[in-house]
């Protein structure tokens with residue numbers, strides 16, 4: 235039996251009162267794909283950061299290919315043969331793919347950077363691992379999936395034999411996920427070891443060989459993927475059964491809350507939203523399906539007011555807000571869960587309470603109506619609100635004063651969702667509301683969104699997860715190349731129909747990937 239590629243023994247790490255890892259043992263077999271799963275805050279990212287030398291454990295040992303190591307930083311880990319692809323890319327947008335890949339380990343000729351050798355190296359690695367890329371392209375112009383391939387190439391260029399991927403599929407479209415998985419398989423078949431952190435059980439079951447589950451910083455399950463079931467994994471992660479919630483399809487929608495008429499954003503060759511009309515009524519969830527980059531985000535931006543449409547109208551509760559500011563639109567009854575929770579959704583240096591307050595400071599009892607006068611707010615009331623929401627949404631934190639940046643990714647997302655739902659606005663725009671969120675929290679957030687609908691709220695839901703749209707939406711619109719190409723009622727929407735709509739839009743690979751995604755349980 236060959237030596238483990240990596241062996242972690244008794245790893246523990248505390249952050250103040252929080253025990254992020256508690257005596258964790260993990261053995262990675264060479265040439266295998268090992269998935270690490272667990273609820274938000276279970277300690278997965280901390281464990282990966284320890285393995286990659288970014289965080290020092292309080293106790294425990296690490297051995298790479300049988301040799302004990304003591305990393306004092308990522309450079310030591312890289313020298314030992316590890317590579318890591320982070321959730322948030324660390325690339326230079328204004329440099330080319332090749333320059334980014336070789337940065338810090340450049341091929342040289344007569345002491346000078348050898349551009350041609352760099353491009354050649356990228357081409358050679360890309361071909362060996364099946365990574366589709368253009369060495370000369372500027373990284374800033376690439377999609378999330380293409381940027382991720384650059385990160386993978388960076389690790390491979392440094393001869394990484396052990397590749398750590400932290401939630402690599404969160405930003406990918408279904409077809410990009412399919413190609414990433416074939417790259418992972420190819421790397422493992424060539425002898426590399428891949429560690430994959432993800433929340434998505436169907437992904438784990440389709441790509442991994444072994445699975446380790448963490449809960450509360452401890453290992454609660456080890457599985458051979460070939461014999462593991464979705465139910466067992468959910469149980470090891472949450473300690474309970476998780477039931478998928480679904481829209482009952484009952485009730486009659488009320489008045490029109492959002493009306494978009496012939497909206498076009500961009501002109502000519504740069505058109506990103508093309509003549510889109512839709513309406514969302516009170517007590518209704520309208521879903522938008524489609525591959526990211528097909529105009530969904532720009533449509534949302536135009537409805538919100540962060541992007542100016544070239545033509546068309548946006549009406550909120552009958553009032554034309556096309557020329558209004560974001561702030562005015564919000565004050566007329568619009569709440570939003572944005573796609574980019576770190577950039578737009580939250581202020582990571584600010585506390586949970588301060589983040590919860592954003593946009594609520596004019597609301598009683600926190601803002602002007604709290605008897606303190608205009609421009610003042612009651613800190614005590616704000617703290618109470620934050621504490622209540624932390625409890626209601628099961629945000630795993632040591633307290634309301636912690637900066638949002640110190641929360642695990644999924645818990646930071648729960649803060650944004652809690653804040654926006656607390657507005658009780660007539661219209662909620664939710665973009666990827668469960669991105670990076672664990673199965674138990676998905677169940678909870680889905681339940682909240684349905685409560686919102688059932689109590690008369692209107693929701694425009696944009697999601698890459700077709701299973702999420704099928705579970706929640708009363709109607710599903712499919713977007714392709716900026717236009718709405720199909721619309722389905724909840725009763726008539728099926729995997730095949732949505733797949734066909736995507737295929738009809740000229741993207742067979744996407745349709746196939748979407749169907750694959752839909753054929754596995756959503757847990």
Ligand SMILES: Nc1ncnc2c1ncn2[C@@H]1O[C@H](COP(=O)(O)OP(=O)(O)OP(=O)(O)O)[C@@H](O)[C@H]1O
Nearest residue numbers: 249254274275276277278279280640641642643644
């Ligand atoms: N720098 C830090 N300071 C304080 N607490 C931290 C820090 N980093 C992590 N934590 C805490 O350690 C715990 C484990 O966090 P970690 O990010 O490892 O979880 P995770 O399993 O990766 O979660 P997610 O699925 O949400 O990304 C969480 O309670 C988190 O708040």
